[in-house]
């Protein structure tokens with residue numbers, strides 16, 4: 196039976212409160228957290244009760260704690276199967292930093308260390324033992340585990356057991372034998388990406404008995420997704436990175452060569468970056484990975500090889516310089532952004548040539564017998580097709596991703612993707628344009644790609660046009676009011692919509708199909724997005740999770756964190772995550788009692804770090820003349836409503852002072868050295884918080900009246916309908932400020 200999450204939730208609430216308290220005590224003592232996230236309670240209950248389980252939660256959802264708490268509460272030693280050495284090492288280091296006794300066993304350790312780890316397990320000195328699947332299945336090792344009487348196994352990255360998953364590992368298949376060797380033990384499978392088919396396969400392959408199937412919410416509301424047509428990959432990547440100066444960014448490329456070329460372009464722009472791919476020596480790879488994990492480098496350019504071992508929780512942006520080969524890959528790779536629950540951005544630079552490239556790579560691989568051979572080629576093309584469809588700007592990106600994994604998306608707008616933020620432009624009728632493009636494909640004999648078609652339509656003078664004498668075809672130069680770039684994008688969009696076929700030979704030659712003829716004969720209309728709106732401002736939602744955070748203090752605390760990390764040879768996020776540092780820089784705790792209430796401060800970290808962190812905060816506040824202990828309330832967790840900002844301080848406070856005297860957005864932006872978009876965010880918060888009687892300094896009376904009249908009909912929950920009803924005559928920021936004011940004033944009554 197597949198137990199659903201709600202059933203399990205009920206089971207948990209029936210448990211004696213004593214055990215719930217024990218779980219919460221462990222959570223607070225080791226991790227410094229006050230409450231469990233959705234489904235963690237149910238997953239932990241299954242672990243303690245020895246009920247087999249399959250837990251599917253998106254990256255960053257908090258799976259690890261689900262298998263880390265049960266052995267602590269039940270006072271036993273459990274085994275975690277984990278596919279990568281770096282991943283295990285990170286987890287064990289992180290756990291030890293929290294004072295949690297854990298060890299790992301892998302081939303990179305000396306015999307002595309391995310013996311010591313096993314000895315600790317045999318003598319009950321550790322609660323968790325991490326092992327790689329190939330080591331686990333060695334007979335002598337299984338005998339040791341029998342002696343320890345292991346009663347519970349957690350299988351991390353469990354999708355690796357399924358052919359239908361995107362990362363099949365044959366050595367995972369042997370895990371099925373475990374169930375026979377340990378008939379009374381329970382098995383707990385964990386994964387971040389599994390469609391229904393993969394879930395069923397995991398249960399079957401592992402032989403799970405009546406498992407609790409707990410599927411978390413796949414939506415990651417803290418991620419803002421953008422898909423941007425790619426026309427200048429280096430320039431576009433630099434632009435995105437500049438929005439994240441001083442923050443961690445991962446750039447994914449398809450090939451090893453691409454990573455190296457991107458890296459040298461970034462370095463030429465004075466961006467400190469390293470590359471990472473499987474063709475590098477293990478030593479070089481380790482260096483790149485460590486430089487990134489230790490926050491010596493903020494930008495890493497990588498192939499998919501850079502992945503499961505990356506645990507840096509404060510990655511603020513993931514850029515895909517090209518399309519990956521499935522939604523599963525995309526979800527997993529973007530999942531590395533914002534694991535700390537704070538806002539982060541995911542940008543996919545999409546070009547349809549990626550599809551042609553992948554089809555070529557996959558076909559070649561299949562012909563050589565890789566990835567399941569020719570029989571597996573069609574399923575892989577299907578996975579590719581799903582992602583291609585996701586790249587089209589016709590629907591909310593959060594919705595598309597969530598629905599792909601079989602869940603409903605309840606919100607009407609996410610406010611965190613290019614489509615809902617209206618950056619991809621409105622849809623307009625483009626039937627005549629489509630007819631012209633399709634005719635041009637016909638006139639040039641279906642032998643060329645999108646760029647050449649665009650050159651011909653625009654009436655260009657290129658070598659190809661001269662070579663093929665295309666200045667003589669009837670469609671030459673018939674479109675003058677669009678750039679070649681926009682024409683190329685539109686042509687590609689027609690192919691993405693299935694109104695043109697692309698060849699699989701790596702050249703993406705465009706061919707007509709039945710749908711093309713239907714459009715040319717006027718039997719089918721076409722709608723395409725208007726030219727995309729550039730993302731020029733800093734993403735406002737990112738700023739909100741900074742509300743009340745003193746950035747100067749945050750930077751000081753970051754330096755201190757780095758000192759501690761270097762002293763111990765661990766990654767900085769293992770000392771404290773960014774969410775903890777922001778909490779400290781927002782609430783500025785004075786003394787041990789307040790410090791203990793900060794997010795992420797457990798017992799071990801309290802002992803180790805509190806004195807120097809408190810001293811650092813004291814010093815900073817004295818120097819800046821800032822008050823301490825700003826709020827005695829609970830920490831502002833990542834899941835707390837974003838609007839509940841604490842009292843403004845630092846630059847935000849200064850902005851508020853300037854707004855109070857009627858300063859314009861431009862003036863404030865200049866004084867604070869912030870982007871106008873960011874300052875608009877401050878202004879909107881200022882209006883909501885201070886409820887000024889008029890906002891005439893920023894919005895004209897005429898605009899205010901127009902918006903008020905329209906919103907009486909349409910409401911203020913969504914800005915897009917108001918924008919459209921006003922025919923785009925009033926820009927979004929003005930609408931946002933006005934609705935903020937109308938709401939603030941009416942709430943304040």
Ligand code: ADP
Pocket residue numbers: 226228229230231232235252253254255256257258259260508534535772
């Ligand atoms: P996953 O393995 O699902 O990708 P992790 O277990 O690494 O996610 O958790 C992601 C982050 O969330 C970690 O920094 C972890 O400490 C934090 N976290 C997990 N559970 C909680 C909780 N109940 N409250 C606050 N933070 C949590």
